[in-house]
Amino acid sequence: MESALVVLSGGQDSTTCLYWALKRFGAGRVEAVTFDYGQRHRIELDCAARVAARADVLHTVLPINTFAALGGNALTDTNIVVQDSVDAQTGLPNTFVPGRNLIFLTFAAALAYSRDIHHIVTGVAQTDYSGYPDCRQATLQALEQTLRLGMEYALTLHTPLMFQSKADTVRLARDLGALPALADTHTCYNGIQPPCGECPACMLRAKGFAEASIPDPLVERFHNP
Amino acid sequence: MESALVVLSGGQDSTTCLYWALKRFGAGRVEAVTFDYGQRHRIELDCAARVAARADVLHTVLPINTFAALGGNALTDTNIVVQDSVDAQTGLPNTFVPGRNLIFLTFAAALAYSRDIHHIVTGVAQTDYSGYPDCRQATLQALEQTLRLGMEYALTLHTPLMFQSKADTVRLARDLGALPALADTHTCYNGIQPPCGECPACMLRAKGFAEASIPDPLVERFHNP
Numbered sequence: 001m002e003s004a005l006v007v008l009s010g011g012q013d014s015t016t017c018l019y020w021a022l023k024r025f026g027a028g029r030v031e032a033v034t035f036d037y038g039q040r041h042r043i044e045l046d047c048a049a050r051v052a053a054r055a056d057v058l059h060t061v062l063p064i065n066t067f068a069a070l071g072g073n074a075l076t077d078t079n080i081v082v083q084d085s086v087d088a089q090t091g092l093p094n095t096f097v098p099g100r101n102l103i104f105l106t107f108a109a110a111l112a113y114s115r116d117i118h119h120i121v122t123g124v125a126q127t128d129y130s131g132y133p134d135c136r137q138a139t140l141q142a143l144e145q146t147l148r149l150g151m152e153y154a155l156t157l158h159t160p161l162m163f164q165s166k167a168d169t170v171r172l173a174r175d176l177g178a179l180p181a182l183a184d185t186h187t188c189y190n191g192i193q194p195p196c197g198e199c200p201a202c203m204l205r206a207k208g209f210a211e212a213s214i215p216d217p218l219v220e221r222f223h224n225p
Numbered sequence: 226m227e228s229a230l231v232v233l234s235g236g237q238d239s240t241t242c243l244y245w246a247l248k249r250f251g252a253g254r255v256e257a258v259t260f261d262y263g264q265r266h267r268i269e270l271d272c273a274a275r276v277a278a279r280a281d282v283l284h285t286v287l288p289i290n291t292f293a294a295l296g297g298n299a300l301t302d303t304n305i306v307v308q309d310s311v312d313a314q315t316g317l318p319n320t321f322v323p324g325r326n327l328i329f330l331t332f333a334a335a336l337a338y339s340r341d342i343h344h345i346v347t348g349v350a351q352t353d354y355s356g357y358p359d360c361r362q363a364t365l366q367a368l369e370q371t372l373r374l375g376m377e378y379a380l381t382l383h384t385p386l387m388f389q390s391k392a393d394t395v396r397l398a399r400d401l402g403a404l405p406a407l408a409d410t411h412t413c414y415n416g417i418q419p420p421c422g423e424c425p426a427c428m429l430r431a432k433g434f435a436e437a438s439i440p441d442p443l444v445e446r447f448h449n450p
Contacts, residue, residue: 146368
């Protein structure tokens with residue numbers, strides 16, 4: 001029987017992927033890994049832990065102190081203000097951390113290798129509004145090949161949300177029975193709960209639930225506490 | 226004018242690569258990066274700093290605390306004894322850290338991105354006796370493609386030693402004027418200076434110098450202090 005490791009950020013997409021993996025690989029055959037990389041919103045780590053506990057999966061938190069040492073981006077450097085707009089030169093938001101997903105998935109692969117796990121599941125999506133190049137299908141395919149060669153290990157990267165819209169992802173979460181878990185997730189760029197509802201991340205999340213005609217369990221939690 | 230970032234471990238190969246880069250890209254157009262990943266022999270970091278200082282290049286040391294958290298290998302875990310033999314199941318020595326070079330090069334790429342540097346030089350060699358799969362040409366080619374796609378950035382990975390024997394590398398160092406710098410490098414798996422001369426790493430290094438009929442400046446340094 002095969003098992004899987006899910007890269008769990010504590011957000012909506014990776015939580016949905018955790019339930020996708022539980023359905024695909026079976027209870028007891030799924031683990032989760034979360035990276036503590038100095039993200040400015042520590043609430044993400046709490047959310048990931050709650051999601052993993054609710055799903056009853058083994059949860060490993062791995063530290064990465066390198067991004068903060070590299071500096072220069074709004075996700076880890078609190079001296080930099082998160083911008084809604086993209087950089088004119090790169091076309092990317094200033095939350096872009098070059099290679100972040102490549103690093104996450106390579107460390108996830110190293111953990112999977114040590115556990116004899118051959119499947120990694122990640123919630124990256126090419127449809128993601130942010131346009132991060134390390135979330136695209138072509139990048140993930142090249143990375144899978146790199147990991148297979150570099151570790152000499154049969155590893156498959158699963159990206160069940162790659163071409164899903166946010167509304168598709170909400171419907172998938174409903175079908176997988178993941179909606180209750182979404183009440184524990186975090187999306188807001190301002191790092192607050194209840195979520196601000198006004199940042200790009202909150203608005204994208206709200207749009208997905210609205211298009212799927214499903215109430216957001218996270219919003220419900222604060223309206224009907 | 227283009228510039229380059231050299232991944233400098235403090236060893237013989239990466240030091241030779243630093244001088245290769247200085248010749249290829251020119252003085253003032255080369256930087257070095259070293260990773261402090263919890264290696265059991267801190268002397269490597271001192272050697273890298275001395276080599277960079279002697280070559281008068283900007284030297285960045287980036288911390289990586291993740292490998293130690295992953296655990297289970299002899300390079301970062303002092304509870305594990307370095308074995309000369311390879312693991313019967315994997316065919317790899319127990320100093321193998323899955324994905325180590327992939328991580329190093331991806332972080333190097335992130336640093337290069339932030340500095341507008343488009344060339345990365347690494348001393349990995351397919352001829353390396355250790356057989357690490359993340360040092361092979363096919364892996365490096367796949368990684369280059371992954372980094373280009375994942376960072377949307379024109380990046381070239383240079384591996385001048387990929388198909389060189391250790392004797393070839395010694396001759397290259399001589400031709401590049403890098404021999405004096407090799408007196409500052411570290412190779413010994415036992416982490417001592419003067420080097421033990423008996424571990425696989427010391428023996429491989431000695432064999433290369435012997436085959437090239439060139440005295441090892443590191444050995445000379447301790448014989449003629």
